Amino acid sequence: MIERDQVLHVAKLARLRLSEEEVERMVGELSGILEHVDRIGNLDLEGVEPTSHVVALENVLRADEPWQSLPRDTALASAPEPSEGAFRVPSPQAE
């Protein structure tokens, strides 16, 4: 139902690295789940509006008034690699 290639592609989109064993397992598990889920594909839902919002609200907005930002130390407190007041990350590799 879902092919190995698709699993690898989806993993890439989701920034997950799967071991060979995991890939194989995923193919099986996802196929099983999708098979069940595919039942809804057969339903005649012509003209039904998809639910995009659960609460019937509109225009819930916030006044353009500043609030207190976090002190920088607090903002960086959880950072795995704070550096020079910023969040350090590896660069993307050259293509």
Added chain:
Amino acid sequence: MPELEAVIGLEIHVQLATKTKMFCGCELSFGDEPNVHTCPICLAHPGVLPVPNEQAIRYALQIGMALECEIAPWSIFHRKNYFYPDSPKAYQISQYDIPICGAGKLGDIRIHRAHLEEDAAKTIHVGSSGRIHGSDASLVDFNRGGTPLVEIVTEPDLRGAAEAAEWARLLRETVRQLGVSDVNMEEGSLRVDANVSVRPAGSSELGTKTELKNMNSFRFLQRGIEAELARQRELVESGGQVEQETLHFDPASGSLTSLRSKEEAHDYRYFPEPDLVPLAPTEEMLREAREALPELPAARIERYESELGLPRDVAQTLATDPRTAGYFENAVEAADGVEPRVLANWVTGELAAALRQAEVEGGAADSRVSPPALVALVRLVQEKKISHGSGKTVLAAMVTEGGDPAEIVEREGLAQMSDSGELEAIVEKAMADNPDAVEKIREGNGKAIGAIVGAVMRETKGRADGGEVNRLIREKL
């Protein structure tokens, strides 16, 4: 090979000049220390939720109205999913297929849509060369992350690089006059990307387009588009195919570099943002936005052309700057008997020249020449009370000292010579002093009259009416 035409569309990002970010109350800033304007929301901590800035909505409505866009009665936000350090949620909250503003136009170019979204954070690449390729690491500053943006997309109606740059200037000026953004390309509050393609002239199909990014001035925008058009033309003419890609224009070298390979084309997996409810602008919101609109250049140009009968180029010069336009309109109001067309010529012609000559800062509105005073001056010339030349002299004086033209005329003795007896005598003398010229005129050389006219003008210190002098000369021949 049939001739190729350029097909260009622009994608413009306008940073809104609200006080706070799009979805949280952190203040907007420019040039502050990194990460001093952040909070759990714009840092995308677990559990946080966005709430839209109402001023950003208002500004977006104003932009849409200024661009004559259809305002969507109902629009929603979508998530645009992608991983990058400058995107803390790993999705950008944007609008996808139901944006707040639909089709519109500015000048001759159609607008496809305009929508709201949030800006990414800033990534500074550190390491050996300081450039993105070959650097070791990046430092992320989230101050900018979450700044409200309006993205404006045009239809591919532009047909040349110069046209694109000029239209972009008009857009910038229009948005600037709304007061909703600094629209400063150097600072990044205005960003313009171009989608460029070529096709056989007359064809209605679109060729493969490339996207040009990172041009941070109108001049670079024009040069970048020119370079890309040249590249595409050469490629197509030599039998090649244009590949869809994103390009970076380096103005220093004039070269184009591919930024992203299209193999990794993003699958953004758009879906409606469940944490936000729809926008349905109310009558009141629409009315307030409409009332907040000043008269914008495009509309004013139109009005000057159709109502005041000004030619397009004069209308454009006058209408683009609101203060000059205001000055002009005050003059029109004070003018009885003087046509707007004439006043327009004086404002854009003689007055502008006089200001330049006197090295006066600013434009007509900043000068010492009040609109009623200008009108009075023009009327003096129109009624032949002074010559056109004298008019310019008086204007120069008004530019330096202000004042009333009639008084200056009186003081300087510039009144046009209305006593034809006096004038006649001077004409006769000039003719007598220049027998060769008179001879030439009699022989049919009409231009020789200039010498005599010149002599008369010198004698009268320019106060004679040139037309009258000509008439008298011919009469006496």
Added chain:
Amino acid sequence: MADILDLSVLEAHDAKIAGDLSPREHVEAWFEAAGADELNAYLWRNDRGPEAAAVEPNEDWNAPIAVKDIFTTEGVPTTAASRILEGYRPPYTSTAVQKLLEAGLPILGKTNMDEFAMGSSNENSAYGPVLNPWDRTRVPGGSSGGSAAAVAGGLAPWAIGTDTGGSIRQPAAFCGIVGLKPTYGAISRYGMIAFASSLDQCGPLTRTVSDAAMLLAMLQGRDPLDSTSVGIEGGVSLPDRENLAGLRFGVPAELARDSVDAGVREVFERTLEKIEALGGEVVEVSLPNAEHGISAYYVIAPAEASSNLARYDGVRYGMRAGGDGDLIEMYETTRSEGFGAEVKRRIMLGTYALSSGYYEAYYGQAQKVRTRIAEDFSGAFSAVDFVVTPTAPSVAFKLGEKTDDPLAMYLNDFFTVPMSLAGIPAISIPAGLAEPEGGGPQLPVGFQIAAPAFAEQKLLDAAFALEQGIGFEARPTAGGGADA
């Protein structure tokens, strides 16, 4: 000490008012009890004890409370039971917990859960499974397994959890306690680590319906930080209905009773009889699309989750691994090592459902099914006041029994998912005991009552009357097994 711990929060409140119980004694008793956690219910316990309570104990409703580790608590570890948030201390507190703190409730600790709320057995925690106090070889249910086990096992008088597809109701059923999922939008989600944004709701896990009402009253309300919150108009007060006269209860024909264990079915039928004995009317209703709830749910929830969990990338907080490589290496290693198998599975499922070419067929279609399910309920509620079902198809199953078959695990949510999709409130109350399919000591069975949106007061009133009528008194003994 044991007597104090037997009191429901309301009973303790009444005792404090009557002067029979000192507030300090009450708080201390619970902190001591929480310290004897053999069920792995707590991931973090407040070992600063009652002294840590910011407010002086008084005679109000300040029974200490256990909080599912999905709610951010400033400066206090919050992990969502994941490796990827190991050691993470949030810089802010969730609105729900803020309200509890302002009401003077000391926090006993943060409870264990299925990682990122994904699971129905609490076996997906990176910090070990939670044990069911009725039988420690069995699961407490999930994802709010820690909260449910704590309340049922005498480790907390009450708790808050979250429910996305049944994660409060099902563990409440497995543990023999009360669990309520309010209407979507009743309680603020600000600070509730997101799993599926359009489905997640905070709710109480308590010993009694009255306690659930008290907790709901404290938590509900519009929050300017959550634009999807509306609160419950008119608020919520203690239920006091005596019987079920004049009320109609609908049993959905399509949620076939033969997909349910025999013991569960028996308790369910008995409860329907009890409803009638109390003056209520039981009728059949039709929810034609409810049987597709699982299919729709297991597209929508993973899709939203795949997006909500993308922020766990090692950049700004939490775990980072593979940082010696390039950016993609860091992303992939961090996420692969930080997330458990179920989370990865759902992220994969969700990413697939949203990906180019599949959106319409999966996500688009699932949202249409959702509309239909909501319409089905609306239709049913024009004929009945409540819809009732067993909460779960079985009693608590054995640890490890369903971990190899994700789909089998998902089918646990069969009865609870439709209410989540429709956004309507639903409560599970313990209705009796039943033997598990393979035989053995009896275990609790939950009875689910669903009501129209924002009809929490009506729902609580009816649940209260039924609770009184049923008179479920059983408690798990310390060693497991029931005391029916």
